[in-house]
Amino acid sequence: MERSPVAFGQNFSGAAGDFPALLRSNGLLAPAAVNPVATAERPHEKTWQPTEATTILAFKFSGGVLVAGDRRATSGNTVVYDRADKVLEIDRHSIMAIAGVPATAWEMARVLEHSFQYFRRTQLQEMSVDGKVRALSKLLRDNFGFVMQGVGVVVPIFATYDPHPKPEARLYFYDAMGAQFEAADYAATGSGSPAVRGILYYENNWGAKPLQELSEDEAVSVALRALDTAAESDTSTGGVDRSGKIYPLIKIVSRKGITTLPEEKIAAVFKETVA
Amino acid sequence: MIEEPYRWVEAIANRREYVEAQLAPGSPIAALGYRDGILFLTIGQTRQKIFEIYDRIAMGAIGHPGDIERLRMTAIELASTEGFTRSATDVSLRRLVHYSLSPAMKSAFEQVYGPPYLARMLFAEVGERPEEDLFLRLDYDGEIATNGATYAQARQDFAALSGTRQSRELMEAFLKTQHAADASLKAAVNFALDAWSVGHITLQTSDAKELPERSAVTKYRQEQLANMGIEAALLERDASKAIRYRSLSDKELRPLIHD
Numbered sequence: 001m002e003r004s005p006v007a008f009g010q011n012f013s014g015a016a017g018d019f020p021a022l023l024r025s026n027g028l029l030a031p032a033a034v035n036p037v038a039t040a041e042r043p044h045e046k047t048w049q050p051t052e053a054t055t056i057l058a059f060k061f062s063g064g065v066l067v068a069g070d071r072r073a074t075s076g077n078t079v080v081y082d083r084a085d086k087v088l089e090i091d092r093h094s095i096m097a098i099a100g101v102p103a104t105a106w107e108m109a110r111v112l113e114h115s116f117q118y119f120r121r122t123q124l125q126e127m128s129v130d131g132k133v134r135a136l137s138k139l140l141r142d143n144f145g146f147v148m149q150g151v152g153v154v155v156p157i158f159a160t161y162d163p164h165p166k167p168e169a170r171l172y173f174y175d176a177m178g179a180q181f182e183a184a185d186y187a188a189t190g191s192g193s194p195a196v197r198g199i200l201y202y203e204n205n206w207g208a209k210p211l212q213e214l215s216e217d218e219a220v221s222v223a224l225r226a227l228d229t230a231a232e233s234d235t236s237t238g239g240v241d242r243s244g245k246i247y248p249l250i251k252i253v254s255r256k257g258i259t260t261l262p263e264e265k266i267a268a269v270f271k272e273t274v275a
Numbered sequence: 276m277i278e279e280p281y282r283w284v285e286a287i288a289n290r291r292e293y294v295e296a297q298l299a300p301g302s303p304i305a306a307l308g309y310r311d312g313i314l315f316l317t318i319g320q321t322r323q324k325i326f327e328i329y330d331r332i333a334m335g336a337i338g339h340p341g342d343i344e345r346l347r348m349t350a351i352e353l354a355s356t357e358g359f360t361r362s363a364t365d366v367s368l369r370r371l372v373h374y375s376l377s378p379a380m381k382s383a384f385e386q387v388y389g390p391p392y393l394a395r396m397l398f399a400e401v402g403e404r405p406e407e408d409l410f411l412r413l414d415y416d417g418e419i420a421t422n423g424a425t426y427a428q429a430r431q432d433f434a435a436l437s438g439t440r441q442s443r444e445l446m447e448a449f450l451k452t453q454h455a456a457d458a459s460l461k462a463a464v465n466f467a468l469d470a471w472s473v474g475h476i477t478l479q480t481s482d483a484k485e486l487p488e489r490s491a492v493t494k495y496r497q498e499q500l501a502n503m504g505i506e507a508a509l510l511e512r513d514a515s516k517a518i519r520y521r522s523l524s525d526k527e528l529r530p531l532i533h534d
Contacts, residue, residue, distance in 0.1 A: 019359075022352055028360055114359045117518070121327050121351045 019118040020111060020139070029111065032142035053236030055192030056086060056097040057226055058157050058171055059200055059211045060185055061219035064254030065159040065169040067095050068223040070192075070231065071246055072238030073102060082238060087249045091116050092257045093161040094132060099190035100154035100176075104146065108139050108154055129162040133172050133180055141178035155189045159253045169253055185211050192230030192237035199226045216252070220266060221273040223250060228274060240270060286387045294384075294415050297393050301337030301438035303446060303474030306399050308408055308432035308456050309463035312519065313399045313510040316467035318475075320503045327520040329354035330363050331401045332371070333510050335436055338394030338415070346394055350376060363517060368400035368409050372419060381417030391415055397436035401510035401519050405456060410434035432456045437474045441483060446474040449486055461531045464507070468532065472496040500532070 023029035053074045058067040073084040087097045088109045096112060098105035115135055119127045127135070136158055146152035158172040172180050173187035181187075185204050188196040203222055204211045214222065224240065227248050231239025240247055247266045252259045304317040304324060315325045315335050325335045328350050336343045353375050358366045384391040392415050400409040410422035412434060423430035433454055435446035454466045472495045477483040487495075507523040 019355065022356065023359065026356060028356065110359065114355055118351065118355045121329070121355070122348060124323065124326075 017119040017123045019115040020142070022118070023111070030146075032145075054086060054099045054190040055188070055196055055227055055230040055234065055237040055239075056099050056157055056190050057188040057193070057196045057200065057223060058097060058159050058183075058186065059204075059219070059222075060169055060171060061211055061214040061216070063216050063219070064161065064252050065095075065171050066219045066223055066250060066252050067097050067157065067159050068227060068248050068250045069097050070227050070238040070248050071241075072236065074236045077235070082241065082244065082246055085249060087251050089251070089258050090132075093253060095159045095251055095253055095258060096136065097157045097159070097189075098154060099156070099193075101152050104143060104152035105154045105156070108136075108143070108156075111139060112136055128164075129160055129170060132160065133158060137174065137178040137180045139178075140174055140176065144177050147176050157187050157189055161253050161255055161257075163255075167255060188226075190237070192227075192234035195230045195233060196226045199229055217269055220250060220261065220269045224248065224266070224270050224274045240274070242275070283387070287385065290384070290387060290391060291416070294391055294393060295439075298338055298395055298415070299438040300478070301395065301436075303435060303437040303442060303471050303478070304335035304337070304397055305446060305450070305467040305470040305474070306333075306335065306397055306410055306434045306436075307450060307454055307458075307463055307467055307470075308405055309458045309460050311460070312512040313401050313408060313410075314460065314463045314467055314507060315397075315399065315509075316464065316471065316505065316507040318468070318471050318499055318503050318505055323506065325506055325508045325522070327508070327522075328371075328398070329358060329366050330517055331510060331519050332366070332368050332398060333508055333520055334396055334398050336394055336396040337436060337438060338392070342392045342394045343396075346376065346380075346392060346396065349379075368398055368411060372398065372411055372413055376413060377417040377419055379417075380413065380415060384416040395436060397434055399434065399510060401512055403512070403514065405432065405512075406430070408432060412436060433470075435470060435474060438478050442474045442477040445477045445483060445486055446470045449473045460509075461533075464528060464531045465533060467507075468496055468500075468505070469493075472499065475499070505529075 020029055024031060054070060056069045058065055067087050069086040071083050072079060073081040087095060090096050090109060090113045096109050112135060116127050116132060136156065140154065143152055143154065153176050155176055156174055160170055162168060162170050171183040171187055173183055173189060174180050186200040228239045231237040247263050250261045250266060302317060302319050306313060306315045315333055317324050317335065322340060325333065326347055328334050332354065334347060334350065350371060353371055354366045380392050383389060395415060396413045398411045402408050412420045422434055433450040435443050437443040437446060450470050469492050472492045473487060476487050476495055504525045505528045507528055509521045509523060511519045511521060
């Protein structure tokens with residue numbers, strides 16, 4: 001019997017709403033790592049190089065979660081691109097900010113974006129925040145085989161607005177293996193993150209007021225100062241390019257959705273409180 | 276039995292009769308263009324009948340829920356995979372239906388030892404401009420009808436789906452005389468409710484050839500709305516949003532209705 005042009009089988013993945021599984025069944029996504037620690041048998045080989053050369057930060061303030069990232073993309077000692085977008089919108093209320101290998105990170109963001117939509121369309125309900133957080137964790141875990149081979153490490157931050165049970169902005173950070181941690185106040189990732197973490201800890205505890213009480217302008221100011229500090233000692237972090245007028249990318253997640261701050265606004269805050 | 280051509284034709288004819296009888300009680304769905312996009316509307320009280328397929332594509336369906344579900348999943352899988360591997364703008368309703376769904380439905384219908392799809396679907400895709408809006412009806416045998424994908428036909432900015440051909444044609448006749456492309460959402464909702472009523476009245480009579488009286492339509496609509504809910508969705512022409520599909524609740528719609 002002739003096969004129909006579409007596989008209308010009983011075992012369609014749509015029933016489970018699992019988009020990565022659908023992609024894998026069509027050969028459109030690399031298979032999940034079955035045994036990601038296989039290379040550990042050869043300990044003399046240096047396999048995992050943490051090359052998360054960038055700085056991403058996020059913290060909660062009075063108006064939701066602010067997520068900021070510098071714009072520099074590097075390869076070794078070379079600056080490849082100075083307008084990279086590392087703060088990515090995944091859906092109306094979620095942002096994934098990435099440190100790590102761009103090719104893998106952007107692919108991951110793309111899979112994630114489509115996964116949430118695919119789930120909503122097939123299952124006729126929105127994926128829960130816990131489900132979304134877990135979906136990213138699973139992608140990281142599936143990618144860990146590549147990380148162990150020395151390619152494709154991604155360490156993201158995920159910020160979202162959760163309407164249930166208590167409406168509030170939520171913030172998560174991950175490690176390269178996919179462990180997820182919910183941040184109470186702030187999170188940072190990338191090579192410049194130690195400096196940023198120090199600043200955010202200091203601001204939160206001994207600053208003029210705790211991070212969660214900052215107004216939008218104050219929050220933007222803290223973010224710019226933190227990125228500028230990170231760029232001071234980390235060559236992979238662009239910070240603010242004063243001559244080229246390139247500013248970090250700043251997005252805010254709130255009940256209303258995602259707002260991308262216009263460059264003029266960031267420039268104004270920068271001029272007044274940082275420069 | 277079906278080795279003989281005559282028997283095969285007979286089997287197909289029987290099967291057609293059976294499928295038509297199964298679909299006949301299906302409650303109508305109206306889709307019409309309005310000022311800012313496309314409105315999908317039906318009245319019912321049990322199952323969801325209007326669905327989001329992709330960013331700019333919506334589907335309404337009547338038939339067996341199991342079959343509708345399988346076709347819906349397939350359409351979403353195909354569109355999502357295309358949108359992921361290429362881009363959202365490469366997902367096209369025309370390709371989805373012509374190259375994938377229609378051939379599969381035709382072969383399921385004509386392979387007389389296997390089950391046919393008991394489903395009839397209405398798709399719409401919102402374009403950048405109203406002239407690019409595509410309305411497309413796909414039947415259980417793979418048959419496709421559009422609002423004017425060819426030059427031979429006058430374009431229409433509406434489409435209807437119903438259990439019987441007669442009911443659907445009367446809905447189309449009604450929309451042709453009443454509906455204007457630049458109608459407000461409020462006007463479109465009311466036209467759609469009237470078109471649904473026309474379709475639903477004429478489903479119950481076997482020899483309806485002409486449109487029911489205006490007053491009869493209004494009265495029928497009021498009676499039905501008293502104990503059933505409105506299900507509707509929009510495909511908005513708002514270029515600032517990637518996802519144009521938005522479902523409307525009964526509560527949002529009630530204030531738009533005028534008697």
